[in-house]
Amino acid sequence: xxxxxxxxxxxxxxxxxxxxxxxxxxxxxxxxxxxxxxxxxxxxxxxxxxxxxxxxxxxxxxxxxxxxxxxxxxxxxxxxxxxxxxxxxxxxxxxxxxxxxxxxxxxxxxxxxxxxxxxxxxxxxxxxxxxxxxxxxxxxxxxxxxxxxxxxxxxxxxxxxxxxxxxxxxxxxxxxxxxxxxxxxxxxxxxxxxxxxxxxxxxxxxxxxxxxxxxxxxxxxxxxxxxxxxxxxxxxxxxxxxxxxxxxxxxxxxxxxxxxxxxxxxxxxxxxxxxxxxxxxxxxxxxxxxxxxxxxxxxxxxxxxxxxxxxxxxxxxxxxxxxxxxxxxxxxxxxxxxxxxxxxxxxxxxxxxxxxxxxxxxxxxxxxxxxxxxxxxxxxxxxxxxxxxxxxxxxxxxxxxxxxxxxxxxxxxxxxxxxxxxxxxxxxxxxxxxxxxxxxxxxxxxxxxxxxxxxxxxxxxxxxx
Amino acid sequence: xxxxxxxxxxxxxxxxxxxxxxxxxxxxxxxxxxxxxxxxxxxxxxxxxxxxxxxxxxxxxxxxxxxxxxxxxxxxxxxxxxxxxxxxxxxxxxxxxxxxxxxxxxxxxxxxxxxxxxxxxxxxxxxxxxxxxxxxxxxxxxxxxxxxxxxxxxxxxxxxxxxxxxxxxxxxxxxxxxxxxxxxxxxxxxxxxxxxxxxxxxxxxxxxxxxxxxxxxxxxxxxxxxxxxxxxxxxxxxxxxxxxxxxxxxxxxxxxxxxxxxxxxxxxxxxxxxxxxxxxxxxxxxxxxxxxxxxxxxxxxxxxxxxxxxxxxxxxxxxxxxxxxxxxxxxxxxxxxxxxxxxxxxxxxxxxxxxxxxxxxxxxxxxx
Numbered sequence: 001x002x003x004x005x006x007x008x009x010x011x012x013x014x015x016x017x018x019x020x021x022x023x024x025x026x027x028x029x030x031x032x033x034x035x036x037x038x039x040x041x042x043x044x045x046x047x048x049x050x051x052x053x054x055x056x057x058x059x060x061x062x063x064x065x066x067x068x069x070x071x072x073x074x075x076x077x078x079x080x081x082x083x084x085x086x087x088x089x090x091x092x093x094x095x096x097x098x099x100x101x102x103x104x105x106x107x108x109x110x111x112x113x114x115x116x117x118x119x120x121x122x123x124x125x126x127x128x129x130x131x132x133x134x135x136x137x138x139x140x141x142x143x144x145x146x147x148x149x150x151x152x153x154x155x156x157x158x159x160x161x162x163x164x165x166x167x168x169x170x171x172x173x174x175x176x177x178x179x180x181x182x183x184x185x186x187x188x189x190x191x192x193x194x195x196x197x198x199x200x201x202x203x204x205x206x207x208x209x210x211x212x213x214x215x216x217x218x219x220x221x222x223x224x225x226x227x228x229x230x231x232x233x234x235x236x237x238x239x240x241x242x243x244x245x246x247x248x249x250x251x252x253x254x255x256x257x258x259x260x261x262x263x264x265x266x267x268x269x270x271x272x273x274x275x276x277x278x279x280x281x282x283x284x285x286x287x288x289x290x291x292x293x294x295x296x297x298x299x300x301x302x303x304x305x306x307x308x309x310x311x312x313x314x315x316x317x318x319x320x321x322x323x324x325x326x327x328x329x330x331x332x333x334x335x336x337x338x339x340x341x342x343x344x345x346x347x348x349x350x351x352x353x354x355x356x357x358x359x360x361x362x363x364x365x366x367x368x369x370x371x372x373x374x375x376x377x378x379x380x381x382x383x384x385x386x387x388x389x390x391x392x393x394x395x396x397x398x399x400x401x402x403x404x405x406x407x408x409x410x411x412x413x414x415x416x417x418x419x420x421x422x423x424x425x426x427x428x429x430x431x432x433x434x435x436x437x438x439x440x441x442x443x444x445x446x447x448x449x450x451x452x453x454x455x456x457x458x459x460x461x462x463x464x465x
Numbered sequence: 466x467x468x469x470x471x472x473x474x475x476x477x478x479x480x481x482x483x484x485x486x487x488x489x490x491x492x493x494x495x496x497x498x499x500x501x502x503x504x505x506x507x508x509x510x511x512x513x514x515x516x517x518x519x520x521x522x523x524x525x526x527x528x529x530x531x532x533x534x535x536x537x538x539x540x541x542x543x544x545x546x547x548x549x550x551x552x553x554x555x556x557x558x559x560x561x562x563x564x565x566x567x568x569x570x571x572x573x574x575x576x577x578x579x580x581x582x583x584x585x586x587x588x589x590x591x592x593x594x595x596x597x598x599x600x601x602x603x604x605x606x607x608x609x610x611x612x613x614x615x616x617x618x619x620x621x622x623x624x625x626x627x628x629x630x631x632x633x634x635x636x637x638x639x640x641x642x643x644x645x646x647x648x649x650x651x652x653x654x655x656x657x658x659x660x661x662x663x664x665x666x667x668x669x670x671x672x673x674x675x676x677x678x679x680x681x682x683x684x685x686x687x688x689x690x691x692x693x694x695x696x697x698x699x700x701x702x703x704x705x706x707x708x709x710x711x712x713x714x715x716x717x718x719x720x721x722x723x724x725x726x727x728x729x730x731x732x733x734x735x736x737x738x739x740x741x742x743x744x745x746x747x748x749x750x751x752x753x754x755x756x757x758x759x760x761x762x763x764x765x766x767x768x769x770x771x772x773x774x775x776x777x778x779x780x781x782x783x784x785x786x787x788x789x790x791x792x793x794x795x796x797x798x799x800x801x802x803x804x805x806x807x808x809x810x811x812x813x814x815x816x817x818x819x820x821x822x823x824x825x826x827x828x829x830x831x832x833x
Contacts, residue, residue, distance in 0.1 A: 045520065441479075450540040450543040
């Protein structure tokens with residue numbers, strides 16, 4: 001089920017919130033678990049059993065890891081837990097990728113499995129991995145109550161698209177969390193803003209992206225228009241979804257980590273990745289990069305560590321070579337920055353921003369492609385290979401979407417928030433804002449609903465991850 | 466305002482709003498048909514273990530909740546106005562407003578569909594017309610974009626190339642160019658079709674090019690029913706309705722119109738007043754969709770016959786050609802397999818006119 005859908009907004013959510021509100025504290029996690037299973041089963045009626053099995057295994061392994069702490073058995077159970085989680089992810093997500101490439105190399109024609117990817121498997125696998133590793137490291141105690149652990153893994157606000165909430169971050173919240181009008185108001189605000197970002201901005205930009213992909217009239221300018229548009233689309237799509245997840249979390253009394261922090265204002269790729277999909281970046285840092293030795297190793301090993309992390313980051317996003325290239329592309333840029341240009345970038349802020357936007361735009365063009373061949377052709381198109389400089393279509397789409405792109409570009413910076421915060425310091429504005437904020441949010445909710453009722457274009461890019 | 470009070474208000478307002486909409490969703494009676502969009506709406510899918518596990522139920526439920534959403538048409542209007550007026554989008558779901566008209570972007574050219582239409586025509590020619598003394602004509606009616614799109618750069622097909630494609634691939638058909646006779650005012654503001662009262666000159670030109678005088682004096686009648694054309698509902702924009710007018714004459718009154726639908730042939734009128742009050746009043750012309758119609762004129766100016774292959778644009782112009790022909794056979798190959806035409810029509814010495822709109826030719830999959 002998508003947050004940005006009528007069944008979720010006006011059927012599932014009101015019922016769940018009402019039941020949750022009247023349920024005694026002791027049973028709240030049970031309500032959360034059951035509603036999360038229904039939420040997941042709505043889109044994945046079969047794979048919900050896979051998720052339940054994964055939770056069961058992780059629960060037992062967590063207990064065993066803790067029970068045999070300090071012995072070799074603890075490590076064995078950890079390895080079993082990690083391997084089974086990765087095996088499930090590998091089987092469902094990567095089997096056909098490996099078969100295709102094996103066939104290519106050997107000339108064999110082993111039939112593809114053509115499995116449907118269980119929604120959210122990449123996200124909940126990383127959550128369960130972090131849980132067992134943290135139990136092994138002694139950072140957290142194994143969860144004795146299976147309902148609490150299952151509620152953590154299956155928690156519907158973050159189940160299918162993150163943020164990748166670590167068990168350590170909400171361990172205490174699972175057993176004692178506060179509910180307040182302040183949290184409800186702040187969660188509602190965050191949810192509606194996220195919903196609007198997703199439906200009004202991301203979906204509108206998505207229409208342009210789709211029009212570009214199916215266009216037979218591509219040109220250099222159209223490629224660049226698409227690149228900027230897609231970059232903004234994916235940002236508003238994913239950060240909007242994260243906002244909704246964080247907002248829903250607040251409504252249920254949780255505090256999830258932030259997942260985006262205005263990534264497009266970065267002045268280096270290094271900074272960009274500190275601001276983009278923060279929960280994924282920090283996960284790879286803590287569970288892959290640092291265990292490999294992190295920075296405190298020789299240069300060759302450091303390079304190896306960087307490229308392993310970025311290979312995996314790319315591969316996590318999708319079982320296609322273009323995703324791997326996308327990850328390695330960032331690996332190369334980050335390496336160059338680390339060894340050569342980071343200091344210079346900090347001195348030339350304006351040029352640094354252009355540099356970041358330029359390379360990030362190219363990266364998302366690679367990301368948007370269906371495969372490596374398309375990715376190469378798209379990047380070539382950006383530099384005039386095989387396409388004219390301008391075309392009839394790009395002028396139309398620029399005119400038609402110009403204002404949306406401008407609004408999206410401004411909204412992707414902290415400018416609106418800073419202006420609002422600045423004005424909020426003034427007594428007269430604070431009075432006005434206190435009166436108009438609720439009507440404004442109602443209008444945003446109704447407009448978002450209007451887009452849904454119209455049955456407009458409503459994809460969700462991170463569903464495939 | 467006190468922060469706690471504001472938070473309390475926040476909670477109450479949004480709880481009531483979401484709950485209110487939710488209750489409306491549950492309580493709203495199911496609507497079977499959308500008059501504005503002219504389509505059947507999704508109904509509640511059957512709930513069973515098999516439909517749940519196949520995903521059929523959830524998919525159907527999402528469609529159902531979207532289609533049956535309370536005040537859906539109002540919400541569609543809100544979305545259309547917001548996206549075009551505030552966000553500056555030039556079209557909403559491919560529909561745009563220009564010069565007081567609503568039009569639908571017909572873009573890009575669909576080479577497969579164009580080739581398919583050419584193949585269909587070619588097939589009919591080779592099967593029925595090649596070894597006869599019939600004269601074959603082709604005429605293409607431009608959609609409204611021809612007139613409206615260039616003004617602000619809306620996407621539209623390349624009309625000269627589009628028409629040339631048909632002309633060059635069907636060289637045995639004499640092409641009759643209608644474009645100089647048409648302007649956007651000859652079309653309804655809210656619909657894709659042309660207005661019968663404005664195309665008398667088009668009919669005369671077609672007759673003239675086929676060597677037949679079809680000129681006549683008509684009485685212009687006004688249908689007293691507001692006509693919200695197909696684009697009006699699709700666009701969801703507030704738009705004043707059109708007026709349908711229809712032409713009558715003594716000659717037309719004397720004609721016999723026979724409809725060959727399923728079952729026995731039925732005699733009827735040029736203008737179906739029952740359909741005029743239906744979902745699409747434009748269907749009053751020759752009763753809308755019909756595979757085969759004959760128009761027999763006992764007082765025709767000539768003894769010639771015409772076979773008119775047509776789409777819906779042909780419905781309103783066919784009566785205006787009746788003056789000059791003893792018999793007109795109106796064929797719509799979307800509703801009859803062209804391979805079976807020989808069972809109903811004897812092709813020998815008639816004029817044969819293929820009269821089609823660019824919209825249908827670019828989306829010709831329904832031709833059989």
